[in-house]
Amino acid sequence: MIVEVFGKVLRELRTERGISQEKxxxxxxxxxxxxxxLERGQRQPTISTLFKIANALRIKPSDLVKNVERELPA
Amino acid sequence: MIVEVFGKVLRELRTERGISQEKxxxxxxxxxxxxxxLERGQRQPTISTLFKIANALRIKPSDLVKNVERELPA
DNA sequence: TTTAGCCACGGACTATAGTCTGAAATTATT
DNA sequence: AATAATTTCAGACTATAGTCCGTGGCTAAA
Known part of the structure; x- marks a missing residue:
C-alpha cells in the first residue's frame, strides 16, 4: 500500500519537473x-534514500512524506 | 548522520511517552x-517501518520526519 | 540480597534494499 | 517511417533491513 503510493507520488513529482528517471x-x-x-512500487526507500530523493526534487523530506500520507486511507 | 539523528529522535519520542522499547x-x-x-543508529527504517513507528507513537509520519529534518545541518 | 524490568549486545539467520549490465518495449521527435 | 530518448524488465549480485534467541549488566523495588 504505502509502497505503491510512494511510487505514484514520486512519479508525479518527477514528471512535474520534466526530468527523466536517469537524470x-x-x-x-x-x-x-x-x-x-521505486516508481512501480517494487521497492521501498529507506529514510536516507527518502532524504536523497527529496533533496533532488527540491522538496522537504517531510513534505514528500506528507504527499504520501495524503493519499492514504486514514 | 540521518540514521543517528533518527535514532535520537525516536528515543526522545518514546521516552517522552514513558513506554519501553519492548512495548x-x-x-x-x-x-x-x-x-x-534503531535508537542506537545501527539500522535505518524503510518508509513502511517509519509509518508503523509513527502510528505507534501517535504522531504523523511527516511530523516524525520533520523532527529529523530539524536536527540536521541545512 | 533477591527479584523484576529495562536495555545493550552478540551471533546467526531470512528478506529485501540497492547496484550493475544489457536488451526489449514504449513513447516522443523529426 | 525512421530514429532517438525514455522506460521496463530480467537476472545475478552485494549490502543491509529486520527477526529470533539468548546473555549479561544496570537500576529500582521487595
Missing amino acids: LAEYCDLDRTYISL | LAEYCDLDRTYISL
Missing part, C-alpha cells in the same frame, strides 16, 4: 533502474 | 532488538 537517479546518486523500481 | 516494538509489530538498533 533524477544522477541527482540522487542512485541507480537508474532503482528509480524505475 | 513500542509490540505496538509497531517489530522486534524488540530492532527498536534498540
